[in-house]
Amino acid sequence: MGEVNTFIQSVPLNYFVILATVLFCLGVLGVLLRKNAIIILGCVELMLNSVNLLLAAFSSYMGDGNGQILVFFIMVVAAAEVAVGLAIIAMMYRNTKSVDVSIFNKLRG
Amino acid sequence: MENLIFAIVLLPLFGFLINGLFGKSMPKNVVGGIATLVVFAAFCIATFLFINFDKTSQPIIAKAFEWFRVNGIQVNFSFQIDQLSLMMVMIITGIGSLIHLYSIGYMHHDKGFYRFFAYLNLFVFMMLLLVMGSNYIILFIGWEGVGLCSYLLIGFWFKNKEYGKAARKAFIMNRIGDLGLLMGVFMIAYHTNAFDYISVAQNASKFEVDGSIIIFICAALFIGATGKSAQVPLYTWLPDAMAGPTPVSALIHAATMVTAGVYLVVRSNFLYVLAPTVLDGILFVGLLTALVAAFYAMRQNDIKKVLAYSTVSQLGFMVIALGVGAYTAAMFHLMTHAFFKALLFLGSGSVIHAMGGEQDMRFMGGLKDKIKITHITFLIGTFAIAGMPLFSGMISKDEILVAAWAKNPIFWVVLFIISAMTATYMFRLYYLTFHGKFRGSKEQEHHLHESPLNMTLPLMILAVLSVIGGFINLPHIIGHGHYSKLQEWLSPILTESAKGQLEANLKGISVTTEYILITITVAMFFAVWLIVKNIYVNKGKLPVAEESYTGWEKLSAKKLYVDELYNALFVRTVEGLGRGGKMFDTNVLDKVVDFVGEGAEESGKSMKKLQNGNVENYVLVMSVAIGIILIVNFLLQ
Numbered sequence: 001m002g003e004v005n006t007f008i009q010s011v012p013l014n015y016f017v018i019l020a021t022v023l024f025c026l027g028v029l030g031v032l033l034r035k036n037a038i039i040i041l042g043c044v045e046l047m048l049n050s051v052n053l054l055l056a057a058f059s060s061y062m063g064d065g066n067g068q069i070l071v072f073f074i075m076v077v078a079a080a081e082v083a084v085g086l087a088i089i090a091m092m093y094r095n096t097k098s099v100d101v102s103i104f105n106k107l108r109g
Numbered sequence: 110m111e112n113l114i115f116a117i118v119l120l121p122l123f124g125f126l127i128n129g130l131f132g133k134s135m136p137k138n139v140v141g142g143i144a145t146l147v148v149f150a151a152f153c154i155a156t157f158l159f160i161n162f163d164k165t166s167q168p169i170i171a172k173a174f175e176w177f178r179v180n181g182i183q184v185n186f187s188f189q190i191d192q193l194s195l196m197m198v199m200i201i202t203g204i205g206s207l208i209h210l211y212s213i214g215y216m217h218h219d220k221g222f223y224r225f226f227a228y229l230n231l232f233v234f235m236m237l238l239l240v241m242g243s244n245y246i247i248l249f250i251g252w253e254g255v256g257l258c259s260y261l262l263i264g265f266w267f268k269n270k271e272y273g274k275a276a277r278k279a280f281i282m283n284r285i286g287d288l289g290l291l292m293g294v295f296m297i298a299y300h301t302n303a304f305d306y307i308s309v310a311q312n313a314s315k316f317e318v319d320g321s322i323i324i325f326i327c328a329a330l331f332i333g334a335t336g337k338s339a340q341v342p343l344y345t346w347l348p349d350a351m352a353g354p355t356p357v358s359a360l361i362h363a364a365t366m367v368t369a370g371v372y373l374v375v376r377s378n379f380l381y382v383l384a385p386t387v388l389d390g391i392l393f394v395g396l397l398t399a400l401v402a403a404f405y406a407m408r409q410n411d412i413k414k415v416l417a418y419s420t421v422s423q424l425g426f427m428v429i430a431l432g433v434g435a436y437t438a439a440m441f442h443l444m445t446h447a448f449f450k451a452l453l454f455l456g457s458g459s460v461i462h463a464m465g466g467e468q469d470m471r472f473m474g475g476l477k478d479k480i481k482i483t484h485i486t487f488l489i490g491t492f493a494i495a496g497m498p499l500f501s502g503m504i505s506k507d508e509i510l511v512a513a514w515a516k517n518p519i520f521w522v523v524l525f526i527i528s529a530m531t532a533t534y535m536f537r538l539y540y541l542t543f544h545g546k547f548r549g550s551k552e553q554e555h556h557l558h559e560s561p562l563n564m565t566l567p568l569m570i571l572a573v574l575s576v577i578g579g580f581i582n583l584p585h586i587i588g589h590g591h592y593s594k595l596q597e598w599l600s601p602i603l604t605e606s607a608k609g610q611l612e613a614n615l616k617g618i619s620v621t622t623e624y625i626l627i628t629i630t631v632a633m634f635f636a637v638w639l640i641v642k643n644i645y646v647n648k649g650k651l652p653v654a655e656e657s658y659t660g661w662e663k664l665s666a667k668k669l670y671v672d673e674l675y676n677a678l679f680v681r682t683v684e685g686l687g688r689g690g691k692m693f694d695t696n697v698l699d700k701v702v703d704f705v706g707e708g709a710e711e712s713g714k715s716m717k718k719l720q721n722g723n724v725e726n727y728v729l730v731m732s733v734a735i736g737i738i739l740i741v742n743f744l745l746q
Contacts, residue, residue: 031728105722 008060016057023050037089037099041082048078110158114171114188117154117198118237120147124230132223141213144226148209148233152202159195164598166192168307170243184304189243193602196440197240197372200447204364205233207567211455212356214564215462225265225354232258236365240372244305245294248373252290252337255366256283262361263353275349282346286336290373293329296322297380310379310604318383327380327387331394334370339421340428341398345672347421348405351413355458358413363420363454364447371427371443375436375602382434382607392432392516396523399425401669403530407537408665410652411468412457415538419494420450422531426509429524434611435512436603437582437596442509444595445501445578449493452571456487459560459568460542465553470541471652472553477543479557482565484543486572491539493575495532496634503634504579507627511584514626515614521626529633536641544646584623 023046030043052071059067093099124147132140168191176186190198209229216225235258239251256279264276298304300322301312316323334340339347350362361367374381374391381388399422406418423446430439461468463480477484493502506528514521547554559565582595600608644650655666664670 028728028732032725032732035725101724104724108720108722 005060008057013057013061016054020050020054035100035102037092037101040101041085045078048074110169111171113154113158114190117151118241120151121230121234123147125227125234128223128230129227132227137222140223140226144230145206145209147230148202149206152206155198155202158190159199162195164600182298182302182304184244184246187243188241191602192598193375194240198237200444201233201236201365204447204451205360207570208356208360211564211567214561215356215458216354228258228261232361239369245297246304249294252369259361259366262357263350265353272352275352279346279350282343283336286333286343289329289332293326293333296326296329313379316383319386323380323383324387327384330373330377331387331391334373338367338370338424340394344398344421345675348414348417351417355454355461359451359454363450367424368443371439374431375440378436378607379604382604388432388434392429395425395428395432399429399527403527404665405668406534407530408658408662410470412470412538412542413468415534416453416457426506430509430512433512433516434607435509436607437599438508438512440599441582441595442505445505448571448578449490449502449575452486452490452568452575455568456483456490459483459564462560463557464549465556467549467553472549473542474545475547480559482559482568486568488539489572489575491535495535496528496630498631501575501578507584507630511623511626515618528630529637532634532637533641536638537645540642540645541652545649
């Protein structure tokens with residue numbers, strides 16, 4: 001743990017923050033702009049992982065392992081979410097032969 | 110003794126329950142038989158009590174149970190048998206059983222036969238409560254009960270909307286009077302700490318004569334009487350009440366219920382002697398009632414309407430008698446009127462029965478050979494009411510006229526005119542119905558038949574009573590004081606001062622004056638008889654439709670437009686209030702409620718457009734919003 005910490009601390013914290021921000025924004029843009037459900041799901045994963053990266057970085061800078069434990073929790077939740085999300089997408093495909101989310105606006109008011 | 114008194118009251122109630130609950134599945138003769146027998150049995154018990162009772166007997170109080178106790182006043186459910194209530198009970202059950210018997214024939218074809226007899230029995234029960242109750246509370250129960258029965262029986266043929274309206278009119282008019290009665294009773298209880306007649310009479314002496322309290326009490330009680338006994342200004346319900354079956358008109362709206370007001374005043378004579386001012390007011394109301402009602406009766410075409418106005422007019426006579434303090438004369442006229450007016454109504458019912466439901470005299474005439482028994486008995490009734498010498502109506506009416514003369518000769522003159530009018534409209538009715546040519550349709554002429562025995566028997570009995578009924582109280586100049594049975598009989602229930610006032614008045618009249626007065630009235634009777642006969646038989650004048658009359662005849666036929674006046678004054682006002690309330694409701698209250706509901710709906714409709722179903726949109730809004738929050742947050746720091 002100590003070695004990893006030293007290694008991480010050799011990179012300035014700002015770099016992590018900037019990288020995470022860029023990744024997060026990419027994720028948001030992907031969700032906003034793409035119509036393909038699978039890509040959107042991937043972009044959501046990207047956002048989650050950018051947050052994970054940030055958590056890990058802050059955790060080691062503070063010398064507190066709790067942040068990294070939280071990362072594992074997030075990973076578990078993300079895995080579960082992907083399982084459910086992919087199942088939904090599979091069902092969508094079966095019904096409409098398409099994974100274009102703009103078709104699925106049945107819940108409009 | 111007490112059990113017998115309870116039996117009188119409970120027998121009609123028993124009949125009501127049997128007929129009301131099981132009458133539908135019983136044969137008609139059984140229903141009618143039970144109803145008639147219970148009333149007749151009550152009459153027999155009353156007769157038995159009467160035999161064991163004399164003019165010196167003390168009142169018998171039969172207490173059923175203590176009902177309630179409020180503020181130290183104990184109210185018992187108890188009955189009082191004394192000379193006055195016994196007289197009323199005998200009239201009610203006696204005439205009641207005759208009319209029940211008559212109804213078996215009259216209502217035979219009616220589908221609501223059992224319902225009719227159930228109501229009739231209930232009425233007799235309530236009427237007995239009214240006259241036998243030993244306190245004002247029981248009287249009030251009976252008073253309301255007979256009002257209810259009157260309502261039910263006027264609207265007996267409720268499928269006709271007009272009849273239903275007549276029933277409601279009677280009920281509402283009576284309610285106005287009932288309010289007066291109720292206020293009077295409460296005032297009595299408040300000031301004398303008692304409800305029962307005996308205690309109230311004992312405590313009455315503490316009222317100062319013509320004090321404001323006693324005036325209020327007596328006036329309030331009399332307002333009750335004007336409602337029930339159809340006096341001005343609350344009389345307009347009685348003629349409309351003729352919508353009910355004819356036996357009902359005879360029993361309720363001629364012989365018994367409408368006399369309840371007279372009974373009330375006689376019963377409360379210990380209060381009225383203390384309020385001479387109110388008595389003067391009563392006299393005035395009675396005069397006005399007797400006069401206008403007699404005027405209306407002159408040109409009515411409906412046979413029952415004539416008799417109805419005649420009833421109002423005769424009730425006016427009784428009220429006049431009360432007003433001059435001649436309580437015995439009022440009760441005497443009440444009794445003879447019950448005989449001859451029941452006879453006339455039942456006779457008219459027999460005519461209507463023969464005519465197949467026709468009530469309009471324009472389509473009658475010449476019935477005297479077709480329905481002989483009805484004709485003769487009806488003629489006797491006409492003689493009795495119009496004042497044939499020594500017939501019951503003449504003797505009782507004469508007593509009122511003399512008492513009025515004693516008060517002031519002017520009142521006698523007015524009463525004399527009203528008597529002349531009475532004779533006029535009654536002979537007009539008689540000649541138009543029974544003489545001349547038959548004016549109805551061929552079909553009706555073919556259908557004409559005399560009523561069965563169960564209808565003619567009551568007519569004959571009542572005809573006999575109408576002739577001899579007057580002999581129980583002959584005037585002094587004929588009976589020389591030996592035949593004033595009724596006066597002696599009723600003496601115990603009148604206070605000394607009530608008797609004293611009248612006697613003092615009557616002493617002022619010499620025997621000669623009395624002879625002259627009687628001669629004049631008798632001469633008037635024969636003169637009117639001849640004149641009316643001349644007009645309607647020799648000249649053959651015929652009645653025409655209301656609209657075709659002119660001058661005073663039109664005023665009479667249209668009843669001085671009093672109904673129209675009441676409509677304009679009261680009915681319209683209430684309707685206007687109702688319409689105003691409806692406007693407020695629809696335009697203000699409803700609008701407010703609608704606005705709240707519609708506002709929620711509208712806002713929901715516009716908000717739902719935000720939910721367009723495109724997930725990207727939601728995300729975009731969310732991220733932009735988060736961005737804005739972050740920026741604002743950043744700037745604020």
